[in-house]
Amino acid sequence: MLEDKIVRKLNSITDLPVVPAYLGKILRELDNTEIRAKKFAEFIEKDQTLTTKILRAANSPWYGQSGRIATVDLAIIIMGLNTIKEIVIGMLVDKFFSRTPSYLFDINSFWNYSLFCGSTARLLARKTKYKKAGEAFVAGLMHDIGILILIQYFTTEFKEIKTLVESGKFNMIQAEEVVIGTNHAEIGAWMAEKWSLPEQLINCVRMHHIPFKELNESLDNESIALTRIVAASEWFANYLGFRTWTTELDKPKLFASGDDILDFLDDEVLNLSSQIAILKHEMMREFERASEFNPNPV
DSSP, rough: OOOHHHHHHHOOOOOOOOOOOHHHHHHHHHHTOOHHHHHHHHHHTHHHHHHHHHHHHSSSSSGGGGTEEESHHHHHHHHHHHHHHHHHHHHHHHHHHHHTTOOOOOOOHHHHHHHHHHHHEEEEEEEHOOSOOOHHHHHHHTTTTHHHHHHHHHHHHHHHHHHHHTTSSOOHHHHHHHHSOOHHEEEEEEEEHTOOHHHHHHHHHHHHSSSSSSEEEEEEESHHHHHHHHHHHHHHHHHHHTTTOOOSSHHHHSSSOOEEEEESSOOOTOOOOHHHHHHHHHEEEEEEHHHHSSSSOO
């Protein structure tokens, strides 16, 4: 839980990105299974930026419709509602990336890492039969958003955290606990709550550094499944060299281990010794696809 002084400071920030009314309505309607594409398109078309992003995505090479999709309702039919949710949340997350001072942090590497975690979480969701693959993408994309909040709004404290990490005596989680008495996962969950995101996504952001076997059994099954998917995506990001934004020498003790991954993904899905090359290829394809149409801070 966040200490009162941290909550007071977060609540006092006046320029935190918020969900505009129309985006909030779009996110709520995404959970309405009975809404028709044409009606949903009417909500989207109220925002020119969102409309442009959706049409650009629909006409990307991934859907084989280059230059053919001119209306939002047809784009929705081609891409599906999950992809629309990815784009909407991506727009919100992008607001944090665009404001992060580069002199304190390698924001480009962090963006690639976040995008890789999102696309890998989506792939792992499909492989583990988690039904909401689009939600897994969102969770992977924003699971470490608390770090960006620390950099932008707790700048002095973040400098102290960075110094402790660079000393080699602390990993990121440990340094955060020492300096501010909480960590980026808790702060990220607070942001997810402010955006009124689904409970399982909030739980995932808060719990993704908890060892698989220690996840609170009181959590609902969706929260546990989504948290494990995102923790696994973070493990693969580290394994495949995407976690270059941090200077920590000692990875967090709560960081998912190879044994966790093998326990989570059965042998038919993954055998690290024989199928990692195949899985890596799939992950990079998903990453390339995500890079095609999601916001980029550079």
